[in-house]
Amino acid sequence: MMNDELFNKSPLIKKHFGKCALCGKECELTFEHIPPKSSGNMQSVKPVSLESYLKKGNRLPWDLKGVKYINLQKGMGLYSLCSDCNSFTGAKYGDSYIKDIKALNQIFEESLPQDTNAIELEIYPLRFFKQICSHFCSINPGLEIASFVLDEESKIFDKSKYRMQMYFTQNRIIRFNSFSAFGNIKTGRLDIISEITAYPVGFQLISNPQKELPYVGFDITSFSDCSYNDKRRVVFPLIIKEVNTIMGNDYRSKEEIIAQIEKSEAFKKENNNGIL
Ligand SMILES: [Zn+2]
Numbered sequence: 001m002m003n004d005e006l007f008n009k010s011p012l013i014k015k016h017f018g019k020c021a022l023c024g025k026e027c028e029l030t031f032e033h034i035p036p037k038s039s040g041n042m043q044s045v046k047p048v049s050l051e052s053y054l055k056k057g058n059r060l061p062w063d064l065k066g067v068k069y070i071n072l073q074k075g076m077g078l079y080s081l082c083s084d085c086n087s088f089t090g091a092k093y094g095d096s097y098i099k100d101i102k103a104l105n106q107i108f109e110e111s112l113p114q115d116t117n118a119i120e121l122e123i124y125p126l127r128f129f130k131q132i133c134s135h136f137c138s139i140n141p142g143l144e145i146a147s148f149v150l151d152e153e154s155k156i157f158d159k160s161k162y163r164m165q166m167y168f169t170q171n172r173i174i175r176f177n178s179f180s181a182f183g184n185i186k187t188g189r190l191d192i193i194s195e196i197t198a199y200p201v202g203f204q205l206i207s208n209p210q211k212e213l214p215y216v217g218f219d220i221t222s223f224s225d226c227s228y229n230d231k232r233r234v235v236f237p238l239i240i241k242e243v244n245t246i247m248g249n250d251y252r253s254k255e256e257i258i259a260q261i262e263k264s265e266a267f268k269k270e271n272n273n274g275i276l
Pocket of ligand 1: 083
């Protein structure tokens with residue numbers, strides 16, 4: 001699932017001429033699998049448009065019958081990178097990232113102890129981090145962290161401007177959304193967030209993060225301090241979020257969504273009765 005900016009502006013099916021999301025070169029763009037193909041993203045998917053999704057009436061958010069979609073045979077992703085950048089990120093970060101995701105998949109499916117609150121894994125943190133950054137560049141063309149991705153040794157990631165949060169999910173929806181604003185009327189808080197979620201993990205790239213505010217999941221921005229060849233045993237807190245709708249930053253459970261729909265229906269009914 002993706003928001004309309006991605007759905008309409010980035011042709012999903014055909015090769016096309018455009019600007020590479022990493023180096024900026026104008027050329028015939030190649031397909032970047034998001035998440036990487038061998039991490040499980042190789043089956044046919046049906047991305048849906050947010051506009052069509054919102055028009056679908058009173059059905060529940062996970063009921064996609066009748067919603068406009070594209071049949072994407074090769075898996076989820078976008079024509080976003082030139083062939084050089086696609087090969088570079090695949091070789092430098094993708095191969096390592098795929099191993100990590102496969103290991104996390106295996107732990108999730110086969111050996112997750114009931115009482116655990118963390119998953120430990122030996123990874124190359126900088127490679128892991130740069131693979132995710134590459135995906136965020138693909139869905140947000142022109143993003144300034146592209147230069148950080150294109151230099152495998154670079155540790156220049158501006159933490160005052162960006163922060164990366166990670167979480168786990170057990171839902172099978174792939175969701176990616178380019179930067180959008182999320183406001184809270186009650187608290188006045190406004191967040192600018194881009195998101196990529198694909199089982200068993202999800203990430204939020206936060207623009208202009210506020211140090212004192214809590215964000216979804218756990219902070220992995222410090223992965224950018226590692227060197228390219230640093231291997232570390234990382235403890236991932238087992239924070240599992242539910243992903244049941246197309247909307248970015250929405251981690252409500254199905255029960256919470258149903259309760260909210262019922263509440264708003266009741267409110268509407270009461271209001272109408274008041275007016276009529
Ligand atoms: Zn390029």
